[in-house]
Amino acid sequence: MSKNLNVQRLNLPAFAQAGEPLVELTPLQNMERLAQEIHGPAPDLVINWRASGELRARTGAEDDVWVHLEARTSLPLTCQRCMGPVATSLEIDQWYRFVADEDIAMAEDDQSEEDLLVMAPQFDLLAVVEDELLMALPLVPMHETCPETPTFSAGEAELAQPDGEAPAKPHPFAALAQLKRSK
Numbered sequence: 001m002s003k004n005l006n007v008q009r010l011n012l013p014a015f016a017q018a019g020e021p022l023v024e025l026t027p028l029q030n031m032e033r034l035a036q037e038i039h040g041p042a043p044d045l046v047i048n049w050r051a052s053g054e055l056r057a058r059t060g061a062e063d064d065v066w067v068h069l070e071a072r073t074s075l076p077l078t079c080q081r082c083m084g085p086v087a088t089s090l091e092i093d094q095w096y097r098f099v100a101d102e103d104i105a106m107a108e109d110d111q112s113e114e115d116l117l118v119m120a121p122q123f124d125l126l127a128v129v130e131d132e133l134l135m136a137l138p139l140v141p142m143h144e145t146c147p148e149t150p151t152f153s154a155g156e157a158e159l160a161q162p163d164g165e166a167p168a169k170p171h172p173f174a175a176l177a178q179l180k181r182s183k
Contacts, residue, residue: 009122016053082146
């Protein structure tokens with residue numbers, strides 16, 4: 001079934017009714033916003049993801065369209081301590097229920113445990129995969145232990161002494177004492 005589907009213009013009711021999972025390997029370069037987050041070029045990285053749809057009966061109304069999305073990848077992000085690449089695993093396992101319009105989504109959002117998305121005639125599932133991976137990125141990617149000791153350049157010249165000792169800190173009230181003596 002996945003060979004006949006365009007994941008960027010997906011007919012969700014037909015996908016859910018078919019009940020066959022969609023399993024994809026998407027090159028990272030097809031997700032431009034996510035590709036901007038990685039450390040250096042990585043043309044061979046792929047995102048492994050799977051989506052399955054189902055219709056769930058609802059009393060007195062049309063069946064609800066649900067989509068289960070799973071994704072896994074490992075991306076080289078920039079360590080914020082040593083500024084080198086750090087392999088970061090990302091995983092997504094999320095259910096979505098689709099509603100007719102934005103008003104319904106806003107009204108039901110507070111009571112719903114699942115994420116609500118608005119039904120579109122041609123839904124871009126790949127954009128949802130990318131959005132979820134972006135939200136799964138760590139705020140501050142770092143190695144547990146950096147492979148190289150980070151170098152801190154701010155103020156190192158002022159701290160360096162010819163004899164290797166740290167400079168003595170001036171007493172905070174030394175300037176006041178000088179003023180008092182000069183009177």
